[in-house]
Amino acid sequence: MNQFVLRRENAAELRLFPHIIEIGIIKNSAIRLNAFQQSATAGLKIYYIQEGKFEWCIQHCSYILYPGDVSVILPNSEFGNENNELEIGSFSWIHIQI
Numbered sequence: 001m002n003q004f005v006l007r008r009e010n011a012a013e014l015r016l017f018p019h020i021i022e023i024g025i026i027k028n029s030a031i032r033l034n035a036f037q038q039s040a041t042a043g044l045k046i047y048y049i050q051e052g053k054f055e056w057c058i059q060h061c062s063y064i065l066y067p068g069d070v071s072v073i074l075p076n077s078e079f080g081n082e083n084n085e086l087e088i089g090s091f092s093w094i095h096i097q098i
Contacts, residue, residue: 019097027090038080044096045073052089057082
């Protein structure tokens with residue numbers, strides 16, 4: 001799988017899609033400490049889990065996500081990992097400006 005992250009401010013591919021803030025695919029082969037801190041962001045985020053097991057906290061509720069699961073993060077919702085860790089696995093996402 002090819003990994004990539006395209007951000008509106010520096011990706012020519014997104015010029016025709018001004019509503020897309022970010023789109024990407026990540027494959028994480030090791031736990032990354034302090035890589036997934038809880039924060040609130042503007043816009044709508046949609047995550048699709050491709051492989052692995054992820055423990056995420058969305059609006060102060062804990063969820064365990066497995067391959068095939070989709071997570072929708074509404075604007076201004078707190079989102080991240082309770083331990084600030086990014087677990088092993090892969091997922092894709094899109095961040096859309098509302």
